[in-house]
Amino acid sequence: MNDDDAxxxxxxxxxxxxxxxxxxxxxxxxxxxxxxxxxxxxxxxxLGDDREAExxxxxxxxxxxxxxxxxxPSRASPISWLACMARNRAVDRLRAGGKVRAGAVAEDAASDxxxxxxxxxxxxxxxxxxxxxxxxxxxxxKRQRGAIRRAxxxxxxxxxxxxxxDVPLSTVKSRVHRGLAALKKCIERx
Amino acid sequence: xxxxxxxxxxxxxQETLAAxxxxxxxxxxxxxxxxxMLARDxxxxxxxxxxEDYFAPLLEQWxxxxxxxxxxxxxxxxxxxxxxxxxxxxxxxxxRKSRDRWRFIGGFSVAAAAALxxxxxxxxxxxxxxxxxxxxxxxxxxxxxxxxxPLRLALTYVPGREELSVSSAGLTPDGVHDHExxxxxxxxxxxxxxxxxxxxxxxxxxxxxxxxxxxxxxxLVLTREPLGGKPADAAAGPVVAEGVFQVI
Numbered sequence: 001m002n003d004d005d006a007x008x009x010x011x012x013x014x015x016x017x018x019x020x021x022x023x024x025x026x027x028x029x030x031x032x033x034x035x036x037x038x039x040x041x042x043x044x045x046x047l048g049d050d051r052e053a054e055x056x057x058x059x060x061x062x063x064x065x066x067x068x069x070x071x072x073p074s075r076a077s078p079i080s081w082l083a084c085m086a087r088n089r090a091v092d093r094l095r096a097g098g099k100v101r102a103g104a105v106a107e108d109a110a111s112d113x114x115x116x117x118x119x120x121x122x123x124x125x126x127x128x129x130x131x132x133x134x135x136x137x138x139x140x141x142k143r144q145r146g147a148i149r150r151a152x153x154x155x156x157x158x159x160x161x162x163x164x165x166d167v168p169l170s171t172v173k174s175r176v177h178r179g180l181a182a183l184k185k186c187i188e189r190x
Numbered sequence: 191x192x193x194x195x196x197x198x199x200x201x202x203x204q205e206t207l208a209a210x211x212x213x214x215x216x217x218x219x220x221x222x223x224x225x226x227m228l229a230r231d232x233x234x235x236x237x238x239x240x241x242e243d244y245f246a247p248l249l250e251q252w253x254x255x256x257x258x259x260x261x262x263x264x265x266x267x268x269x270x271x272x273x274x275x276x277x278x279x280x281x282x283x284x285x286r287k288s289r290d291r292w293r294f295i296g297g298f299s300v301a302a303a304a305a306l307x308x309x310x311x312x313x314x315x316x317x318x319x320x321x322x323x324x325x326x327x328x329x330x331x332x333x334x335x336x337x338x339x340p341l342r343l344a345l346t347y348v349p350g351r352e353e354l355s356v357s358s359a360g361l362t363p364d365g366v367h368d369h370e371x372x373x374x375x376x377x378x379x380x381x382x383x384x385x386x387x388x389x390x391x392x393x394x395x396x397x398x399x400x401x402x403x404x405x406x407x408x409x410l411v412l413t414r415e416p417l418g419g420k421p422a423d424a425a426a427g428p429v430v431a432e433g434v435f436q437v438i
Contacts, residue, residue: 025269025270028265028269029262029266032262032265036256036257036261036262037254037255037256037257038250038254040254040255040256040257040261041252041253041254041255042249042252044255045252045255053255053257054257054258054260054261057257057261058261058264058265058268059376059402059405061265061269062265062268062269062402063376063377065265065269066399067377070377072235072239075239075243076243077243077246079246079250080242080243080246080247080250081239081242081246083246083249083250084212084242084245084246084249086249087249088214088376089376091214092376092407093406093407095407096405096406096407096434096436096437097406132244132247133244133245133247133248134247134248137248148213151213151214151215152212152213152214152245152248153248155214156215157214157215157216157217158215158216158217159217161215176210176213176215177201177206180201180205180206180209181200181201183244184201184205184209184244187244
């Protein structure tokens with residue numbers, strides 16, 4: 001897909017979400033067609049199970065139908081919004097199933113996020129925005145990066161991070177806070 | 191090893207909270223506070239959106255994976271009828287207006303629990319609620335502990351039947367308060383499930399459009415209200431207990 005196609009697809013998706021928000025249920029199908037493979041990929045990657053991922057995906061679109069009005073059309077990317085919804089529903093299911101164990105699911109799910117800098121050829125494949133978060137996560141101190149990843153990919157809360165690392169809650173919180181501050185600074189500088 | 195970034199600038203409390211919400215790090219009262227801010231505070235929701243946009247490329251890098259056609263059929267069925275989103279909801283905000291109310295939860299005492307006149311259940315009768323409609327929809331149950339007391343409220347939901355059974359055996363009314371049970375939906379809004387009938391098994395009909403919100407992990411809260419439940423023109427009362435549905 002070239003840039004123009006990507007822009008058109010994004011605008012079509014934005015328009016469909018706006019229609020859905022106004023109660024036009026017919027808009028759900030084109031949204032599903034355009035996004036379900038992407039969102040199912042996310043659910044599957046986090047949950048590691050087809051059945052669970054299907055249930056999570058179903059939750060995502062039912063949520064979307066009910067709450068499409070919560071999408072802010074001024075946001076840069078409707079797919080980012082949907083991707084985060086899918087991640088949230090998948091993580092909800094991880095938690096409900098008692099599968100949140102940092103170091104297990106979390107690290108597996110995050111395994112293709114490199115520890116350090118991306119290799120040069122991988123960098124070329126990513127657009128500027130993608131490279132931003134990858135590059136900046138890679139720049140974080142290892143424990144900060146690990147905590148942020150285990151939360152985002154594996155659904156670990158502060159309490160779980162503290163238990164897994166066997167450190168006080170306050171230590172984990174300040175570690176994450178420092179990581180987030182560094183991340184923001186790095187991303188905004190790019 | 192890469193070099194850590196030196197001396198990062200501090201984030202504001204709000205920016206930090208927004209990032210914590212996006213990462214799913216929050217629990218309990220912090221989570222409810224953040225969800226409330228998301229609903230009412232445009233500056234905070236802009237912070238949340240920014241963090242989502244920062245992190246989303248990590249999700250979008252993954253390979254597409256086409257779901258089986260049955261998923262769309264289920265979504266179509268679930269959104270086909272009775273799914274207009276006009277049912278009244280109470281924003282959790284109304285529960286948060288007074289910080290004191292939330293402190294009340296944390297500081298819930300045995301004496302306060304006694305004032306609720308909730309009596310220990312001897313055994314929740316939750317297993318007889320067969321038949322289970324499909325393998326896709328297992329029975330859900332929640333045991334809601336009341337404060338730091340051994341008191342519990344037992345709930346069972348049979349998917350497909352759109353009915354919730356609430357066991358409050360042994361509970362006696364105090365003549366001054368009722369307790370209302372609420373489902374917290376995925377967006378953090380509250381939906382009333384009904385007023386607890388002290389002392390027995392009650393069955394609450396569940397609105398069709400709410401049924402999709404019932405699932406493992408769905409949160410429930412119990413509030414203390416005037417007799418008859420929350421008046422339409424009043425904010426919901428203090429939360430006195432919380433629980434989560436689990437598959438049984």
